[in-house]
Amino acid sequence: MHELSLILNIIDIAQKEAIKANATAIEEIELDIGCLSTVEMDAFEFAWNIAIKGTMLESTIKKFNRIKGKAKCQHCGAEFSIQHLYDPCPACKHHVLNILQGKELSVKSLVVS
Amino acid sequence: MCATCGCDVSRHHHHEPHEHSHSRTKVDLQQDILLENNSLAERNRGYFQAKNILALNLVSAPGSGKTSLLERTLKDLNREIDFSVIEGDQQTTHDADRIHATGTKVVQINTGKGCHLDAHMILHALQGLKSTENSILFIENVGNLVCPAMFDLGEKERVVIVSVTEGEDKPLKYPDMFHTSTLCIINKIDLLPYVPYNLEKAKEYIHQVKPEMQILEVSCTNGEGLETWYQWLRSKMVQLEIA
Numbered sequence: 001m002h003e004l005s006l007i008l009n010i011i012d013i014a015q016k017e018a019i020k021a022n023a024t025a026i027e028e029i030e031l032d033i034g035c036l037s038t039v040e041m042d043a044f045e046f047a048w049n050i051a052i053k054g055t056m057l058e059s060t061i062k063k064f065n066r067i068k069g070k071a072k073c074q075h076c077g078a079e080f081s082i083q084h085l086y087d088p089c090p091a092c093k094h095h096v097l098n099i100l101q102g103k104e105l106s107v108k109s110l111v112v113s
Numbered sequence: 114m115c116a117t118c119g120c121d122v123s124r125h126h127h128h129e130p131h132e133h134s135h136s137r138t139k140v141d142l143q144q145d146i147l148l149e150n151n152s153l154a155e156r157n158r159g160y161f162q163a164k165n166i167l168a169l170n171l172v173s174a175p176g177s178g179k180t181s182l183l184e185r186t187l188k189d190l191n192r193e194i195d196f197s198v199i200e201g202d203q204q205t206t207h208d209a210d211r212i213h214a215t216g217t218k219v220v221q222i223n224t225g226k227g228c229h230l231d232a233h234m235i236l237h238a239l240q241g242l243k244s245t246e247n248s249i250l251f252i253e254n255v256g257n258l259v260c261p262a263m264f265d266l267g268e269k270e271r272v273v274i275v276s277v278t279e280g281e282d283k284p285l286k287y288p289d290m291f292h293t294s295t296l297c298i299i300n301k302i303d304l305l306p307y308v309p310y311n312l313e314k315a316k317e318y319i320h321q322v323k324p325e326m327q328i329l330e331v332s333c334t335n336g337e338g339l340e341t342w343y344q345w346l347r348s349k350m351v352q353l354e355i356a
Binding site for chain 2: 019038109
């Protein structure tokens, strides 16, 4: 359940930024969560609803950007989308890949007031 | 805190006019959620580099034989190399007791309900451990092939351990752990005649996830293959001294 650790970090980041901006409320939070990151969305939602109680994020609208996995084959140079870290290159079937995107885990933006 | 409006301005006693932003503002952050852990991991890494400590993060499912591998390694090499160990478990000091019995410095971290070690826990464990210069620090993570994958501890290398009593498809089921590791140890190979584990298939799966993964086959019970593991440790120590 590392999702809970991640959420506690998100709450900390968001509250610090809101205080820095002299805001009293966080209306929206936008999160980038790559499809290749180790986040299980059901576990994330479950932990989120518990963790935000009593924090500035309690009634915040949460938006996710699920960023699809993309890789470049180091053997033939092809760029393609991947669902799993073990997917082979569709062109040459090699497994030596550079992950270009899909591992993101970040707080993209907040709307505070 | 200002009692009138709740804002965090402590320099005045009265509610003097000060700037508030009660309008809607968008704050662009792009902040990595793991930034705090990663910063502390870099701090640990700097400490290890300064003291020439080879820090290894040992990860596996529960029961793959991490502690047995450590016990055997410490007994076999303790006259040659200085070691210290950080043990991570949810509860008990059983593993630390086993390591302590080999005469090695050890700190036990109990994560309680936590499913992984993080860089902050390691930072504090290091304060109590006082590892010597030019030594090897083994960090035995919580037995879990999922959560510890995300948390950099500041280690030089991550070593994933699997055993032949598990399914050979572990690398495909838990790809993140294998993707972030640099060495894979297949343990309990003395049991190969008694279990349906397909060693070649296992290696194929490991290389699908991590093509450059180095794989060592060992048995902590009969000692088979352990010398290759010891050679790997020695070569990493030499690399550390050159760097």
